Amino acid sequence: MKAIEVQNLTRDYNGLRAVDGINFAIEPGEIFGFLGPNGAGKTTTIKMLTGQLRPTSGKAQVMGCDVVEDRQHLKPQIGVVFDSQNLYERMSARDNLRFYARLYRVGKPRVEEVIAQVGMTDRARDKMKTYSNGMKQRILIARALLHKPKVLFLDEPTRGLDPNVARAIRAIVTELTQQGMTVFLTTHYMEEADQLSDRVAIIDQGRIVALDTPERLKAEYGEDEKTTLEDVFVQLTGRYLGRGSE
Amino acid sequence: MKTLLDNLYITWAIASKDIVDALKNKATRTNIILMMAMVVFFYWISTVRPWDKCIEVVVYDQGDSGLFEGTIELSDGYEIRHIEVSSLGQMQRNMRHEHCGLVVPADFEQTLASGDETTLTGHILWAWRGKVAELETLYSAKFSELLGQPVRVEIGENIVVPSPDIETTMVNQHILLVTLFVAITLIPALMLEEKLTKTMDALLVSPASTGQVVMGKALAGLFYVVLTGGLFFALNWIYITNWGLALLAFLLCATFSIGLALAVSSLVQTQQQMALLLAPLMILLIVPTVFAGMPHLAPSLKAIFAWIPTTALVEVFQFAMSSHAPADRLVFDLAIILVSIALVFTVVVWKVRRADR
Numbered sequence: 001m002k003a004i005e006v007q008n009l010t011r012d013y014n015g016l017r018a019v020d021g022i023n024f025a026i027e028p029g030e031i032f033g034f035l036g037p038n039g040a041g042k043t044t045t046i047k048m049l050t051g052q053l054r055p056t057s058g059k060a061q062v063m064g065c066d067v068v069e070d071r072q073h074l075k076p077q078i079g080v081v082f083d084s085q086n087l088y089e090r091m092s093a094r095d096n097l098r099f100y101a102r103l104y105r106v107g108k109p110r111v112e113e114v115i116a117q118v119g120m121t122d123r124a125r126d127k128m129k130t131y132s133n134g135m136k137q138r139i140l141i142a143r144a145l146l147h148k149p150k151v152l153f154l155d156e157p158t159r160g161l162d163p164n165v166a167r168a169i170r171a172i173v174t175e176l177t178q179q180g181m182t183v184f185l186t187t188h189y190m191e192e193a194d195q196l197s198d199r200v201a202i203i204d205q206g207r208i209v210a211l212d213t214p215e216r217l218k219a220e221y222g223e224d225e226k227t228t229l230e231d232v233f234v235q236l237t238g239r240y241l242g243r244g245s246e
Numbered sequence: 247m248k249t250l251l252d253n254l255y256i257t258w259a260i261a262s263k264d265i266v267d268a269l270k271n272k273a274t275r276t277n278i279i280l281m282m283a284m285v286v287f288f289y290w291i292s293t294v295r296p297w298d299k300c301i302e303v304v305v306y307d308q309g310d311s312g313l314f315e316g317t318i319e320l321s322d323g324y325e326i327r328h329i330e331v332s333s334l335g336q337m338q339r340n341m342r343h344e345h346c347g348l349v350v351p352a353d354f355e356q357t358l359a360s361g362d363e364t365t366l367t368g369h370i371l372w373a374w375r376g377k378v379a380e381l382e383t384l385y386s387a388k389f390s391e392l393l394g395q396p397v398r399v400e401i402g403e404n405i406v407v408p409s410p411d412i413e414t415t416m417v418n419q420h421i422l423l424v425t426l427f428v429a430i431t432l433i434p435a436l437m438l439e440e441k442l443t444k445t446m447d448a449l450l451v452s453p454a455s456t457g458q459v460v461m462g463k464a465l466a467g468l469f470y471v472v473l474t475g476g477l478f479f480a481l482n483w484i485y486i487t488n489w490g491l492a493l494l495a496f497l498l499c500a501t502f503s504i505g506l507a508l509a510v511s512s513l514v515q516t517q518q519q520m521a522l523l524l525a526p527l528m529i530l531l532i533v534p535t536v537f538a539g540m541p542h543l544a545p546s547l548k549a550i551f552a553w554i555p556t557t558a559l560v561e562v563f564q565f566a567m568s569s570h571a572p573a574d575r576l577v578f579d580l581a582i583i584l585v586s587i588a589l590v591f592t593v594v595v596w597k598v599r600r601a602d603r
Binding site for chain 1: 255256260271444448452
């Protein structure tokens with residue numbers, strides 16, 4: 001069974017096509033980088049795959065669960081780190097996690113376990129509003145891991161973080177995949193995608209324009225061995241800012 | 247398939263989080279305290295009335311003695327005002343709040359002239375049944391001072407249970423206002439905060455469904471509605487003549503208010519939209535309840551106001567504080583309220599079902 005399988009997935013918003021018939025499949029334990037410019041359809045795709053948004057057409061399954069028909073079975077299989085730091089600011093980190101632990105029917109020891117896993121034990125009793133962005137990001141990851149999901153969706157997990165925190169978060173992600181977790185990652189940091197992802201899909205205007213390992217993409221679209229994933233990305237998606245103005 | 251217990255467990259988890267969080271949030275905490283203060287304030291102005299040193303007497307003068315004329319000022323700042331009526335029934339219908347209904351016998355002037363102690367029959371409203379002895383003493387002292395010789399006012403069992411057609415107090419409007427305000431200020435605020443901070447997204451990828459989130463907010467709102475309503479009834483229990491009807495009216499009022507609050511929160515995305523929607527809605531729901539009870543209101547307006555659910559709720563509360571509830575009006579009011587509840591919850595369910603589209 002594939003971890004994620006997507007067939008002709010399409011989503012329209014008020015007549016505009018945000019995601020246009022995309023297809024891909026992700027193996028269990030794989031880190032799948034999903035890259036694209038702003039407004040390309042990344043977050044819409046994540047919303048459909050996590051059951052928050054109904055596709056206009058097409059099918060998607062996550063761990064064998066249909067994202068429309070089987071949402072109640074889908075939810076325990078997935079963890080999501082959103083692109084916004086959506087935590088309850090007036091509550092402590094521990095209380096935030098305990099609240100979600102109740103929803104997932106997970107015991108308090110597991111809460112302490114995930115707090116330790118993201119290295120936040122010392123500050124767990126402090127209110128979220130006293131946390132830095134990096135600390136909040138760790139708690140978001142802890143929340144997504146509470147119920148030991150099989151697939152983790154990370155929507156720009158290191159955006160706006162300093163290099164030390166970003167590196168720590170990448171280390172956590174690597175550790176999770178070593179434990180067999182599948183990771184669906186969106187990021188604007190091409191180096192991060194290159195370093196973490198087993199395969200990368202580049203989406204532009206709702207369509208997947210390239211899908212392969214970072215090495216093969218660089219080989220296929222690059223001019224020499226110095227070509228980076230960012231070069232490939234710009235070449236495939238940068239018609240307005242780059243090639244168009246030249 | 248999720249069991250009912252699973253649903254309740256998740257709903258309660260969300261509700262209990264919100265119940266605690268509402269107290270941590272400065273805005274909602276202020277609203278809750280304000281509503282509690284409003285309950286105490288309403289009690290103070292409608293029941294305690296410490297400034298009130300006016301004895302209003304509804305006089306049924308059987309012998310046309312002309313005992314009371316104009317406003318009479320007494321010692322201690324007290325004054326007596328009177329309303330003259332021509333029958334016992336009229337006297338009972340004209341009694342409001344702490345009015346004293348007084349029957350002056352036909353031979354009153356002769357008895358007074360003979361110098362014997364005179365006894366007058368007093369009547370008080372149901373709400374003051376616990377103060378019979380106190381009011382007998384007060385009225386006896388004040389009428390003795392007025393007439394310049396000993397007069398005894400005997401109330402005894404003359405307790406007047408208000409007619410359902412007459413609003414003797416505004417307590418029925420106060421309970422509606424408090425319930426409506428608690429629900430309408432709290433629930434949309436809780437819901438809107440989840441939307442604005444995007445914690446709603448996190449809830450919806452957890453095992454919680456949109457319906458459970460909505461029910462959790464409703465339950466948190468209900469907690470504070472019941473708390474405020476509990477305080478209200480603890481202070482104003484003296485007015486209630488029919489507790490079954492009073493509790494039914496409160497249950498319907500709470501359900502309607504919560505449904506309305508949920509409908510509002512499902513329709514708005516920002517604080518500004520909420521304010522824009524709530525202001526006219528509150529005017530539409532509250533103003534008619536004030537005018538509907540007025541005796542000289544145009545029949546056409548009265549007929550229109552009767553179809554507004556809050557007016558119906560106020561009337562049911564009034565029946566719960568009256569001698570009886572006229573069956574035809576009670577059935578009409580309950581039908582209006584139930585249809586309104588069904589309508590607001592239809593909007594909520596419709597919005598919930600469309601949440602992922």
